[in-house]
Amino acid sequence: MIKHILIAHDLRSTADPALRRAAQLARQHKARLTLLHVLDSRLTQAEQEKVQQQLDNSLTQFAPSGSELRLCQGKPAEAVLEQVQLLGADLLVLGAHHQRHELFSGTSLDRIARRCPVPLLLVARDEDQAYNSALSALDFSLCACTALNHASRLLPEGANIHAVHVFETAKNLGHADTQLATQKALIDQLIEDETRHLPANGPTLSHAVHQGGLLHTLQQNLSQRQPQLLVLGSHGRSALSQALLGSLAQHFLHKAPCDVFVVR
Structure with a gap:
């Protein structure tokens, strides 16, 4: 039974479709939804606040009421895996990428998939209807x-x-x-x-x-x-x-x- 879904959002265009799918599954299973973003440590305070506002907007637009935003820092793959454990998530959702990116490309994606203790859903399509x-x-x-x-x-x-x-x-x-x-x-x-x-x-x-x-x-x-x-x-x-x-x-x-x- 799915009780808590963690969606890792990287602000790219492919992340909101993944959030919509995570939101659909949260509604279907009556599960908690947490949106996670790993902050770039090089960002200024003003830039971090802008990122938080953008994520809040996505959460308000797509996610069920009561969904939470969580920000953290660190190496992206390790930070995501750590939050899966800390939050007790049952499902990790990521957006698929066809271009290289620090969080979802190459060895980072492989590391997440290999070490993730819960099922991993990689969202490649922009659909919000239940899977059939x-x-x-x-x-x-x-x-x-x-x-x-x-x-x-x-x-x-x-x-x-x-x-x-x-x-x-x-x-x-x-x-x-x-x-x-x-x-x-x-x-x-x-x-x-x-x-x-x-x-x-x-x-x-x-x-x-x-x-x-x-x-x-x-x-x-x-x-x-x-x-x-x-x-x-x-x-x-x-x-x-x-x-x-x-x-x-x-x-x-x-x-x-x-x-x-x-x-x-």
């Missing part, structure tokens, strides 16, 4: 299953989550058709097991098993289904799945085709 469609990358790792579970609690009743499992045939383990049938049976059982833990009034869940390369197959599904949200585990349990899903999460965080929801 999501695509979830699913393997047999605990991390991927946890991401699916969190997404089912994020999305409202009536939405759909389509789970995609990508199977790469092992040439030395027999016929491809037999391997694929085995994978489908295993995923069917996994979905059945996971469904028992999902809320009864949550989104519907569909799934499919595809044979091919992981990234290419997910990109095809994203193109065909056009989901509003991509759901990813940040890493898997085994060394192999950790490498695959770790690089997968990193790829889509930096090249977000839609909003991206990452869970450790």
Whole structure:
């Protein structure tokens, strides 16, 4: 259950769409909303006051009544992660960026995604209606299953989550058709097991098993289904799945085709 949403706002044009999404989720879940801004220590007092006024305006315009503004200083990534812990937030929301920026580019974004103790939502689209469609990358790792579970609690009743499992045939383990049938049976059982833990009034869940390369197959599904949200585990349990899903999460965080929801 989401009780407290933290939105990190950097004053760029992509930050207000992220705030609107965070506000929509706060209303949907009846959660607290805190807007966080990491101040540049080089700003004068007058410049800091101007920043605070701009953030207050965004908060008043987009956020639910009772939402709070929090200002802090420090290295952006470390400051955001520290505030997640101090405030006891359940969800961290960031705006996606296609240009380099200190807070959301390169190693800073990777550091936040890798160390964030709560689910991370990267907002790439300017929409404020509740999510109605999501695509979830699913393997047999605990991390991927946890991401699916969190997404089912994020999305409202009536939405759909389509789970995609990508199977790469092992040439030395027999016929491809037999391997694929085995994978489908295993995923069917996994979905059945996971469904028992999902809320009864949550989104519907569909799934499919595809044979091919992981990234290419997910990109095809994203193109065909056009989901509003991509759901990813940040890493898997085994060394192999950790490498695959770790690089997968990193790829889509930096090249977000839609909003991206990452869970450790």
